[in-house]
Amino acid sequence: MNIAALRVPVTFQKNAVTVDKYGNHISAWTDYFTCHATIGTQTGTESSGEIISPEESLDFTCRWCSELAVVESTKYRILAEGKTYNITYVNPMGYKRNSIKFNCRLEKGT
Numbered sequence: 612m613n614i615a616a617l618r619v620p621v622t623f624q625k626n627a628v629t630v631d632k633y634g635n636h637i638s639a640w641t642d643y644f645t646c647h648a649t650i651g652t653q654t655g656t657e658s659s660g661e662i663i664s665p666e667e668s669l670d671f672t673c674r675w676c677s678e679l680a681v682v683e684s685t686k687y688r689i690l691a692e693g694k695t696y697n698i699t700y701v702n703p704m705g706y707k708r709n710s711i712k713f714n715c716r717l718e719k720g721t
Contacts, residue, residue: 612674612710617647621671622690623682643687644678650691667717669696675708682713689715 625643628636651670671689673679684698696715704710 612672613649614674616649617672617674619648619650619671619691621646621648621673623679624688624690626686626688640688646673646676646679648673648691669715669717671696671713671715672710673713675704675711679711682711688718689713694718 622642623644623646624640626638627641629639631637648671651672652668671691680703682698682701684701687698689696689698695718697718698713698715700714702712702714704712
């Protein structure tokens with residue numbers, strides 16, 4: 612892994628349920644962990660009949676750490692360069708504990 616390539620700061624957010632002052636349960640995103648990543652674009656692919664442009668689908672590769680080892684695609688998302696990305700797949704890169712790759716799609720409306 613080329614450490615010098617990890618130059619893009621990314622923030623992982625966790626979806627948590629909070630309770631407001633009235634007792635209502637509200638789903639909210641809270642900052643979980645911030646680190647640096649390498650961003651790799653994928654080639655344009657086709658998914659269920661719609662073409663995905665390379666800007667909408669990215670791979671974020673981070674150094675392995677215990678905080679990122681627990682990240683799941685359904686409970687976390689990534690903020691990078693002012694945009695929000697939903698994690699579609701987490702690749703532990705052969706379970707070697709060197710790096711973790713997150714396949715993400717740009718969230719609609721950002």
